[in-house]
Amino acid sequence: MSGAAARAARSPIAWLLTLAIVLIALNLRGTIVAVAPVIGPITSDLGLSTVVAGLLTSIPVLCFAVASPLASAVIARLGAERAVTISLLGIVAGTLLRSAGSSAALIAGTVLIGVSITVGNVVVPVVIRRDFAPERVGIVTGIYTSALNVGSMITSLGTAPIAEATGWPIALVVWGAFAVIAGVVWCASVGVRSALLGAPTLGEGPQDLVTGPIEVITASIPVVRAAATDATETPERRSLFRRWSTWGLTLAFAGQAFGYYGLTAWIPTLLHSEVGLSAAGAGASSSVFQILAVVGALGVPVLALRWHPVWIIGLVGLLWLVMPLGLLFAPHLWLVWSLFGGVAQGGGITIVFIIIVRMATTDVEARRLSALVQGCGYALASLGPLVVGGVHGATGGWTAPMLVVFVSVLTLGVSGVLSARRLR
Template structure:
């Protein structure tokens, strides 16, 4: 493991006051820039537990409202009279928002602080969830856009808080964050259709706004606790040396390449895996959808396995290499041994949750300051989600042009190879 997990680097330790209780945060009470402060000090056990619980409730809202749409997308299209292109826009707007709005979200988090940014994110998620169910094409598109912006803000703010306040437990907290997002997605995927059958699709989708309400109730006092903890703390970071800035830029580029491979593979497989299984195995639509479900569910296990591996003194590079090998198993098995699809689905599902955790753990551990972590996270997410938004369309077009999934699966193999190479370098000494 990195030294940050064993008490932090010398710079981190010097950033803390006597007894390790100095500031590692914004130095502005969450109301201004996170500046150049260095992460390192730990929250008190009781306060840390409450903040972490609230943070995980926030995390539930960063994917669940989006995945709720898929089970009732046909009902939405029928009810609103939308074309296939319009329905496709509903599903692609959020990922495009992740790519396009991340720089602005990062600037807002730096200016307002992550505590207030998360409150705004949850308000946007709640408002977007309700607006999406307004009953017209205009409100559906506008609500989805508001949802995307709110989730983008949360995507940026949560890793900043993990870096600043949970850095010595970054792997475990990031794993819990990732697992909670996937668990929330699983819940809305499973229960939205039954709710729609009972109450209609509008109430079924709007009803998940209760998740945002619960998160707001928990986060507002937790955010005040963090803001009070960091209020008046003088910035302890210094302007980075040119060599340090170069290393950080290199880390950002490497992790952006890795995240681009991760998100492209994830969104491509999430979109096309049922169709691939239907074509190559002969499953009917219902069976193919059920067979693809473990790809999402296994991500919860993968997110928790990463901190266990790092706690067991496996290196970050070793963990990343194992996960990339697991990821590779799905496209390779679908190409050469389709009947073993279930092995690849389970292994790649665990890997996609684990790789997400590794990438954001590396950002938290390797960034010399909270501001550096925020900027690095913004670069990684902007480039990664831009590729993820394009991947399903491009691979679908390639399938249509060739009449086979072979070329599309070959592209996914290439994406995983690029991801593995970038993580190999980023997780090694040169990536520090």
């Protein structure tokens, strides 16, 4: 292909890839959040206990922890393209199984969704690092994390009204359509790239991620070559485990995710009991917490162009602290506190992913660091819905649960600042 023809091909490929990433992201949180607005009908119809009901949100997060090493291995063996496809297929299958109408199918489908999303969690940041120039990684990461929260917002708003009209099983099934659409666009982006630029296709294995080099084109962005690396480079792995910054970032991510999932699971219940909102109204109001994350997710990359990450993660931590304290002392002002918390949680996950990219020196290290931070972080975060719900059940109020969330997001700020100090 001539230089002019290649340049002409770059823009549509870049836009198609960006669209695919956005559509994939819609499925990586919304499928989990969809359960919260209809947890009451599910519990009533299937006779679930409070603990089991809390597990419906905790299981996928626990899968993020347990299945992260498996996800990393799948990506290394099959390649990024196949890994994304497997993730989306698993989400569709799990969504259908979860809505079959029995408690066993509900749990099994939730586990399948959790494992499938884990693969997507690990592979998408690696794809972004691989396929976009360094100066564009921040903004693409912001777009990706924004889409995560838009997916959560859509399901928070739509699940309860759909359930009132059709029942909770159909209300959960309909969100599987997002995964189908994302799969079609993703496969189209891979096919177009292969046809126009001769890049690897779905059937060409793992060399796109682990060995190379690979040329990836983005709109108005220089071509990036992924450095050739050895997937079995043990000194690199050993050094990763020995760094304080690795474990500090893991703890920061755990604090962020613990607070996010703990609040996401129980905000509708809190607003229903403390403010008097209806079930549908509480579910819709909690979507404010999700949609405001777009501001943080897109704002953090802009700040990262001028600010050191240590200042950004410190600011995010301060904003995060406002929400649990506000809900504790003035729950009727939930909208105000949701503004702060929404911006903070969107910015929190974005700055952690940006730090991962800046810490990593190779694609292999990026994959390993992403898997380690998310795996260990989500292991702790999976306790969020259970601990918040358990403390609420034990105390009969919301003071102690909000203090638990306060400690978790304080951990994000302190540990994040300490781990990011030595970054460029």
